[in-house]
Amino acid sequence: MKKYSMESVVGIFVVIGLLCVGYMTVKLGKVSLFGDDYYSLYARFSSVSGLRVDSPIEINGIEAGRVAQLSIDPEKQVALVELKIKKGIEVYDDAIASIKTSGLIGDKFVKIDPGGGGDILKPGGTITETTSPLDIEDLISKYVFGDITKGDKKDTK
Amino acid sequence: MIMASDIKESFFWSLFHSLGKKTMRVINDLGAAVIFFALAFLRIFRPKQFREIVQQVFYIGAKSSNIVMLIGLFTGMVLGLQLYYTLRKFGSEGFLGSVVALSLIRELGPVLTAIMITARAGSAMTAEIGILRISEQIDALYAMRIDPIRYLISPRIAASVISFPLLTAFFDLIGIIGGYLTGVVLLGVNKGAYFYRIDAYVDLTDIRGGFIKSLVFAVLVSTICCYQGYFTHLRTDSYGSKSVSLSTTSAVVLSCIMILISDYVITSFLM
Numbered sequence: 001m002k003k004y005s006m007e008s009v010v011g012i013f014v015v016i017g018l019l020c021v022g023y024m025t026v027k028l029g030k031v032s033l034f035g036d037d038y039y040s041l042y043a044r045f046s047s048v049s050g051l052r053v054d055s056p057i058e059i060n061g062i063e064a065g066r067v068a069q070l071s072i073d074p075e076k077q078v079a080l081v082e083l084k085i086k087k088g089i090e091v092y093d094d095a096i097a098s099i100k101t102s103g104l105i106g107d108k109f110v111k112i113d114p115g116g117g118g119d120i121l122k123p124g125g126t127i128t129e130t131t132s133p134l135d136i137e138d139l140i141s142k143y144v145f146g147d148i149t150k151g152d153k154k155d156t157k
Numbered sequence: 158m159i160m161a162s163d164i165k166e167s168f169f170w171s172l173f174h175s176l177g178k179k180t181m182r183v184i185n186d187l188g189a190a191v192i193f194f195a196l197a198f199l200r201i202f203r204p205k206q207f208r209e210i211v212q213q214v215f216y217i218g219a220k221s222s223n224i225v226m227l228i229g230l231f232t233g234m235v236l237g238l239q240l241y242y243t244l245r246k247f248g249s250e251g252f253l254g255s256v257v258a259l260s261l262i263r264e265l266g267p268v269l270t271a272i273m274i275t276a277r278a279g280s281a282m283t284a285e286i287g288i289l290r291i292s293e294q295i296d297a298l299y300a301m302r303i304d305p306i307r308y309l310i311s312p313r314i315a316a317s318v319i320s321f322p323l324l325t326a327f328f329d330l331i332g333i334i335g336g337y338l339t340g341v342v343l344l345g346v347n348k349g350a351y352f353y354r355i356d357a358y359v360d361l362t363d364i365r366g367g368f369i370k371s372l373v374f375a376v377l378v379s380t381i382c383c384y385q386g387y388f389t390h391l392r393t394d395s396y397g398s399k400s401v402s403l404s405t406t407s408a409v410v411l412s413c414i415m416i417l418i419s420d421y422v423i424t425s426f427l428m
Contacts, residue, residue, distance in 0.1 A: 006215045013219035017323025020330050021368075024262070029361035054360075 038065060038084040039123035043097040043110075047132045048079040050108035051099055057083055057110045064089050067110060083110060083127075091127070093118040099133035108133060193306075193387070194314070194380045200307040201315045209312035210319070217278040217313070218320030222327060228273055229328035232265055233257060233335025240336075241344050250340075254351035255358035257336035258329075262359060262367045266329040268420050271321065271374035275412040279382040282313055283408040286386030287401035295387075310387065314379045321375035322368050329367070366427045373423060377415045382408045 048070055057065040069082040085091060092115035100111045112127070121127070200206075236257045244250050286309055289295050298305045333355065340346045385408035392400045 007211060009219045010211050010215045013214070013222060014319070014323065017218075017326055020326035021322065024326055024329065024364050025361065028258070028262075028355065028359040029364045056357075 037087050038068075039087055040068060041083045041085055041091060041121055041123070041125055041127055043081050043083060043127040043130050044073055044076065044078045045081060045097075045099060045130050045132050046078055047135075048081060048099065049135070050101070050133060051081070051110070052108075055107065055109050057085065057112060059089060059091075059112045059114050064112070081110070083112075090114070091121045092116055093121050093125070093127075094129070095121070095127050096129045096131065097127045098131040101133065101136075189388075190380055190384050193310075193384050194376065197306050197310040197314050197380075197383070200304065200311040203307055203311075206307070206312060206315070209308070210315045213312045213316030214319055216281070217274065217316045218323060221274050221277050221320070221324060224277060225270055225273055225324045225328050226331050228269060229266075229331035230335040230338075232269060232328075233261065233332030233337075234339045236260065236265075236332070237336035237339035237344070241340055241346065250344075250346050251350040252354055253336065253340045253346050254333075255354035257340070258333050258355040258359050259363060261329050261332040261336075262363050264420075264424075266325050266332065267321075267367050267370035267374060268416060270325045270328045270371065271378060271416045272413055274317075274321065274324065275378050275382070275409055275416070278317075279378050279412055280405050280409050282379070282382040283386040283389075283405045284401060286310075286383060287389035287404050290387060290389050291397060291401060305387075310383045313383055314376070317375040317379035318372060321371045321378075325367060325371040362427075366423075369427070370420060370423050373419055374416050377419060378412045381412045381415060384408075385411070 051067060051070065053067055053070060055067045056063050057067065065083060065085040067081060068084040071080050071082075072078075073080040081097075083097075091112060094115035094117045096113040096115070098111050098113070099108055101108055201210075237253065240253055240256050241250060244252055244256070286295075289309070295305045295309070298308060337348075337351060341348045341351050385404040386401075389400050389404040390396075392403060394400075395403050
């Protein structure tokens with residue numbers, strides 16, 4: 001049997017090691033090597049509690065992008081969310097963006113109902129119709145303290 | 158005549174004296190080790206170092222890969238078993254993948270790899286350099302106008318810095334496969350959920366943190382092991398072959414302690 005030289009063993013070791021490192025950073029760490037293949041849309045919500053940068057965006061249950069930025073819209077005093085949508089996925093201007101929870105206590109994600117009636121939203125466009133997340137705590141406290149009829153928000157803390 | 162108060166006072170002062178002496182010795186040792194590392198690090202970039210570094214990567218990295226993979230496989234497998242039974246109590250076996258991957262990448266991978274390499278290669282480093290020292294071969298290198306730090310220490314530190322992250326990457330991936338073997342194949346967690354959760358919950362910050370840890374461990378382990386071997390003749394408690402054995406022991410013990418302490422410090426800074 002041919003005995004491999006020390007140099008070739010080291011070469012193999014380094015190559016396999018670098019492949020492992022590369023796999024971990026690119027695949028698991030989600031580093032985009034090939035530039036930006038996303039475009040941005042904006043949506044305004046009255047509350048984005050629980051949503052984080054990099055939360056997933058789902059269209060029909062399929063991951064279609066990530067939340068890029070969360071900020072406050074100074075004019076309207078609402079939360080402004082920048083959504084990075086994969087190129088090739090089209091969102092129409094009658095789309096509905098809503099913040100949902102995966103499971104009962106899971107992480108928040110943005111669900112987009114892509115619509116289909118109107119025009120296709122261009123990069124930088126705004127999704128006008130939004131629904132804010134369901135606040136389970138609020139719901140439970142309303143149920144417990146029985147002011148469902150009042151309907152307006154009360155600070156329960 | 159010695160008064161009782163004098164005795165009390167001198168006892169009092171001798172406490173401070175011994176404490177100060179110990180503190181100064183520790184600080185001196187630390188300073189010497191840092192200067193030692195700096196000297197060796199600067200000499201990595203001298204010409205004709207490449208071949209020596211390749212040779213050390215062979216001993217520290219390539220020859221350790223088998224044992225690191227074996228340990229990684231079994232660590233992943235036992236994590237899969239343990240976490241499955243814990244997570245099942247909360248009805249969330251689906252999270253097995255993310256918990257196994259995160260604990261491996263952030264914590265267990267770098268630490269266990271570093272401890273394994275310390276045991277396998279670090280002890281060998283100390284013993285080899287220590288024997289070169291007590292048989293006066295380092296002095297012979299001086300006499301031949303070969304810089305012993307450049308020739309003996311720098312390649313080992315460079316090779317550690319190259320090998321530790323690569324072996325940590327081996328460990329992490331093989332550990333994830335080990336978790337897959339027990340979790341999915343043996344206990345029947347959904348295969349798609351296992352890999353989807355890993356993909357969804359592991360971020361670049363986790364991976365970067367793991368690699369920062371392994372780089373710090375590489376510097377610590379190689380410096381401690383080489384330092385203990387290189388200055389084995391300065392030990393006050395023994396001489397000759399006995400001092401080599403004591404140096405090797407203290408190098409391994411000190412490396413393991415420093416790995417775990419610095420692990421805590423790095424984690425608290427990165428969080």
